[in-house]
Amino acid sequence: MRDTEPAMKSSIAESSPPQPRWTHVALPVAEVERSVDWYTAFTPLVPVAVFEDDTGRTAWLSNEGQVTDPFVLVLVTFHDDRGTRHPLLAPFAHIGIEMPQRQHVDDIAEQARQAGCLRMEPADIPYPVGYVCMITDPDGNTLEFSHGQQVYTQIRHTKARPTQERWGTPAPFTSSAKAS
Known part of the structure; x- marks a missing residue:
């Protein structure tokens, strides 16, 4: 998985929704990589973005090609909680x-x-x-x-x-x- 943060930051102003939208559900996970592997094996979801900073690692998953009405599952591992199930x-x-x-x-x-x-x-x-x-x-x-x-x-x-x-x-x- 690669970090997609630089590309995302440059397009924020031009891609804001025209009205409030339901866009995601976020879940803490023990290991992002393991969870992404599991979700791609059991669901139609595919990784669309990955981020990492000092607090943790995040992956966004969505239906492939779902661009008209984006909705993502956000999986987050906080470094301090790595390995802990929630x-x-x-x-x-x-x-x-x-x-x-x-x-x-x-x-x-x-x-x-x-x-x-x-x-x-x-x-x-x-x-x-x-x-x-x-x-x-x-x-x-x-x-x-x-x-x-x-x-x-x-x-x-x-x-x-x-x-x-x-x-x-x-x-x-x-x-x-x-x-x-």
Whole structure:
């Protein structure tokens, strides 16, 4: 993995989102390299950036080619915590990955079973969950692989309709912080 910080710094002003966006989920990990290897073996995620400074090492992973609506999984090893597991997404909290075919869930389950990280065997769960299995990463975080959950389809379908029709009248954003 290579450090991508210099290229990133030069383009910050020209690449800021036009409005607030949900862009990432960050997880502390015991060993960044081990976690990147695990995530690239078990998920469709690929490394898109790597950073290192005096406090630690960070890797960003995303779906390959996901540039229109960027979203990354940030994996961070702080030097002082290197080697220490910090499972945050357990027992139910999880990262969800929707698979295009039911067989893909079975394939991941078999791969995880052989690697000793299968948390929940594939099962049909009533709507809106679908056919799912759960596995754990090297730090004990849970990932859910699903088919038929339709998060991808539902959200893409709502994109074609006007905002009020999709979500109702939005509530005004207010901050609980008081100006001083």
